[in-house]
Amino acid sequence: MKVIIHRGTKEIGGSCVELIADNSRILIDLGMPLVDSKKQPFDSKSIAGKSIDELKTEKTLPDVKGLYKDEEPQIDAILISHSHLDHYGLLDFANDKIPVYISRGAKELVDATNIFLNKNVQLSNTHIIKHLSPFHIKDFKITPYLVDHSAFDAFAFFIEADNKKVFYSGxxxxxxxxxVLLKKMIKNPPVNIDCLLMEGSMLGRNEMVYKDETEVEARIVEILKEQNNITFLFSSSQNIDRLVSAYRACLQTDTTFVIDIYTAFILQKLGEVSKKIPQFDWKNIRVKFFNYHAEKLAGVGHKELLYIYNRRKIDMDELNEKKNKVLMLARDNSIFPQIIRNINSPEEAKIIYSMWEGYLTDKFKNFCRDKKIEIEQVHTSGHAVLNDLQRFAKALSPKCLVPIHTFEAARYSDFFENVKQMNDAEPFTI
Ligand SMILES: [Zn+2]
Incomplete structure (x- = not known):
């Protein structure tokens, strides 16, 4: 079997891996880059209006023959590991005759991103993957493994072909x-792995203050107990683990968790996948309407949902009345200053900043300082810490371990055995 990492050997984001067996070719992930060639944040708007050829020349699109809309398809399938844009964001350029294998939860999140976040990745030719349910694509046998990640319903892939075994960690x-999924995998790992492609996002990042989601929840509880003005939770609406932590903290402190229409929609869609996901009409949850979200939902023919969410609507008056006992989901966007304007005496409001600290801008910090709003970071990473990476690599004990989705590939051999560092687009045979 031949492996080509088109992007990801030395960077986080834009993952794309090609596997070639005797008679077939598959692709794993087709992500939007997070950084450009100068390691500066990638501007996804720069893609607009460019042709596939132009995007290939500037290396935004990986050079994969038979993948794109402007040619006859020669790729047998695309596997998408999870619903983060740096793993699927370029999928819209792929020829839609190529089947896409994706989890139900990831598909729902891609659809929600299209509706609310102005993306356009249409998933038409899809097959739904399930935990430990193997499927075949020509010479390849693929077994998806559900993994713990900040994206809901994320998967790793165990791939067999030509008597070789590859594991892609996602x-x-x-x-x-x-x-518990990692614990189970370490206890009962797939065996005789020839090649492990393993992410290392956390290598080179600071150690985490909050070691896990339970510690995050505990700190949110403490903050809500102490608070005597409105509290905001800055989190992605797609980080379901975090929303669950926040909701559990609200239940423990009898706080109202205020979400928006976009979040209510996501929770409802994912509620069809897992019954454990909090819903807009559960105890202590209310929905704040913003025109922007309402228009988006109505625009795709879901006006009926607005009537349904309306049953749990909270308006500004009620929000002000209850504000000492409110945790409101928000983000650094144009809506947030509007909310602050409408809160009576917002001083000593608090923001629980529950996202990667790299997203926190000076502009936003200054805005909060001016308004006397305190920001406290309460977050735990979506990615494995070094110790877990080491336990995982040891359990799988691959014949070769190839760094991917990391800025620290050169340091892998300090921490892991049998490391083989590759370059983007460089083929290697297993
Ligand atoms: Zn991810």
């Missing part, structure tokens, strides 16, 4: 709400 961790 993005994973052991300290989220599904940490």
């Amino acid at each position: 993005d994973f961790r052991g300290h989220g709400r599904k940490g």
